[in-house]
Amino acid sequence: MPVPRATEESSAPAMLQARMTTPWGTIGRRQMTELAMPGIAIGVLGGLIAGGLAAAGGLALDVALVTCLALAIPLAIAGAGYELLLARGRFPLSALTPVALYFAVAFPVVRILHGAITDFYAGDPVAVPHGWLDFIVYQVLLSVGFAIGYWWLHENFAPRWWYHLRDRNPVANHFIRVKLAYADAAEERQQERKERAQQQRERRKRSR
Numbered sequence: 001m002p003v004p005r006a007t008e009e010s011s012a013p014a015m016l017q018a019r020m021t022t023p024w025g026t027i028g029r030r031q032m033t034e035l036a037m038p039g040i041a042i043g044v045l046g047g048l049i050a051g052g053l054a055a056a057g058g059l060a061l062d063v064a065l066v067t068c069l070a071l072a073i074p075l076a077i078a079g080a081g082y083e084l085l086l087a088r089g090r091f092p093l094s095a096l097t098p099v100a101l102y103f104a105v106a107f108p109v110v111r112i113l114h115g116a117i118t119d120f121y122a123g124d125p126v127a128v129p130h131g132w133l134d135f136i137v138y139q140v141l142l143s144v145g146f147a148i149g150y151w152w153l154h155e156n157f158a159p160r161w162w163y164h165l166r167d168r169n170p171v172a173n174h175f176i177r178v179k180l181a182y183a184d185a186a187e188e189r190q191q192e193r194k195e196r197a198q199q200q201r202e203r204r205k206r207s208r
Contacts, residue, residue, distance in 0.1 A: 047072020
């Protein structure tokens with residue numbers, strides 16, 4: 001009898017670590033991974049673009065590959081972190097400002113790792129030709145552009161992924177409901193504007 005109790009006690013922390021509580025329900029590890037996929041995909045895309053540009057810029061193929069991986073993996077981790085914070089209700093859905101604030105911190109860290117790994121592999125300051133201070137300040141500025149691009153991709157493609165998950169993921173189901181509510185509200189406002197414009201045209205005709 002003591003053996004089953006010991007097994008249950010030892011497995012309890014693992015079960016707790018494999019689940020995450022959100023305002024819309026408790027989700028498991030697989031559901032967390034599914035929710036993180038849009039951020040991971042955007043991060044990998046960023047790394048592929050960087051690798052392609054590095055190769056087109058004349059860097060050796062192996063250096064371009066290292067550049068691609070050194071950027072794609074940290075960016076994917078940062079993107080997954082944002083998605084999980086969004087799932088926990090830390091950020092409002094569809095807002096640009098939280099994305100910009102998050103990547104104002106995450107993007108420079110990612111680029112520092114990327115630059116250090118690339119320079120270590122290449123053996124000279126390929127990624128940081130003007131020193132680390134100028135590099136970090138420049139990355140903070142670049143983070144705004146990256147955040148806007150991330151937000152745009154997320155707004156256009158993540159809802160399609162959430163729709164696919166809606167029946168088995170309470171967070172994705174909530175996100176889809178919010179998006180549909182936004183769309184309904186926007187359609188109602190557009191219809192009201194059309195009706196007001198139509199009424200104004202009719203008044204002008206009567207006044208003539």
